[in-house]
Amino acid sequence: MSKEFTDSAVRAITIERDAIEGLLARVDNHFVRACETIMQCRGRVVVTGMGKSGHIGNKIAATLASTGTPSFFVHPGEASHGDMGMITSQDVVLAISNSGNTSEVLTILPLIKRMGVPLISMTGNPDSVLAREAIANLDVSVTLEACPLGLAPTSSTTATLVMGDALAVALLEARGFSAEDFAFSHPGGSLGRRLLLRVSDIMHTGDRIPRVSVDTTLGAALLEMSLKGLGMTTVVDEDGQLQGIFTDGDLRRTLDRPVDIHATPIRDVMTRRSRTIYDDQLAAEALNVMEELKINALPVTNRDGELTGAINMHDLLRAGVI
Known part of the structure; x- marks a missing residue:
């Protein structure tokens, strides 16, 4: 049958x-x-x-x-x-x-x-x-x-x-x-959130951004990471321009070699060419970047390269983008 x-x-x-x-x-x-x-x-x-x-x-x-x-x-x-x-x-x-x-x-x-x-x-x-x-x-x-x-x-x-x-x-x-036009016809539910929500709507800003200068010691950078709770810290120069990022993954790799965390400046161990996302991009685009690179957080900049925020997977999850 x-x-x-x-x-x-x-x-x-x-x-x-x-x-x-x-x-x-x-x-x-x-x-x-x-x-x-x-x-x-x-x-x-x-x-x-x-x-x-x-x-x-x-x-x-x-x-x-x-x-x-x-x-x-x-x-x-x-x-x-x-x-x-x-x-x-x-x-x-x-x-x-x-x-x-x-x-x-x-x-x-x-x-x-x-x-x-x-x-x-x-x-x-x-x-x-x-x-x-x-x-x-x-x-x-x-x-x-x-x-x-x-x-x-x-x-x-x-x-x-x-x-x-x-x-x-x-x-x-x-x-x-466009996709944005489509989103305005579908504002409810996960589809609307994926198509309308911008990175700037959910990113950490101001004092909530994990941020240290290039001369900060590794130990102080670790304190900043623990305080802000995003699993990373951004590294900026005196003009506020993003110079790099230091993540939990960078820490594990750094501890594989002898390093004095109280004397080593973060610029010596940070990832210099870190992937970023613009604050006016869709939050769904940030998700795509993280999934593609298998990372959990991203620094956020404006179109002039100035650091304006930070975002991680938990932010996307709370916003319903995932």
């Missing part, structure tokens, strides 16, 4: 994969016209669809909205009973119907036309009423549903979803939508 389960799953995945590959040849002039129409839109993209197409439409609208294209979903049945008031002449309508002849969608077409709202369709039938009435039809037809009965929308809904993602990504890149 287990083989029957896996055989069915592999068959379904294979059929849907082939359906997605079939979309490549349909990224054509209609797709370009749809993108251009949406780019010129001064309102929102209003997505509509019935049944399973409606569920896919809801997701497409959410993806568009979170990637720089204002969008929302309107149920076509509700549109006939008052929700047409949500659509303005500045909007673009993206209507989804596998058959292209869904009655609830066709009912609102005359109203959309009367308002002069550009209509883009996404159908599995380029000869349907909906496709013919649209200024651009995105062909999402499939040769075979993954459902062996050919009844439950499976391959067709997957193809529609992928075409919607393709549309959203093309528009995102055309707008020059």
Whole structure:
């Protein structure tokens, strides 16, 4: 019985994969016209669809909205009973119907036309009423549903979803939508923290920065490390410019050879070319540097090279970046 389960799953995945590959040849002039129409839109993209197409439409609208294209979903049945008031002449309508002849969608077409709202369709039938009435039809037809009965929308809904993602990504890149723009659409949770939080928001500053001068003895530097509790101390010159760093790892390496901690200046044992991070960079970038170099702390400077802070893994953990 287990083989029957896996055989069915592999068959379904294979059929849907082939359906997605079939979309490549349909990224054509209609797709370009749809993108251009949406780019010129001064309102929102209003997505509509019935049944399973409606569920896919809801997701497409959410993806568009979170990637720089204002969008929302309107149920076509509700549109006939008052929700047409949500659509303005500045909007673009993206209507989804596998058959292209869904009655609830066709009912609102005359109203959309009367308002002069550009209509883009996404159908599995380029000869349907909906496709013919649209200024651009995105062909999402499939040769075979993954459902062996050919009844439950499976391959067709997957193809529609992928075409919607393709549309959203093309528009995102055309707008020059950035990771920071994306973050403002997702301020909550770990995603928002990773994309919005700057090093300057969580770094240690002022007297909390472990800092010694280049002439400080190793013993005094160790006291500074213990006092500040970051597992390292920065080393600066008289102008406040970062000259190096001394970490727990440096201490272990230093103690492997005879060293007088009360007489040896820190400049003789510090790491001179230490990796730093700018205070205006994302905290997530600091995390990437630490993970890449397998270190637990970083000095923080401004763009002029002046030491402005220090940050370690615990800071990132407390801030929810990790």
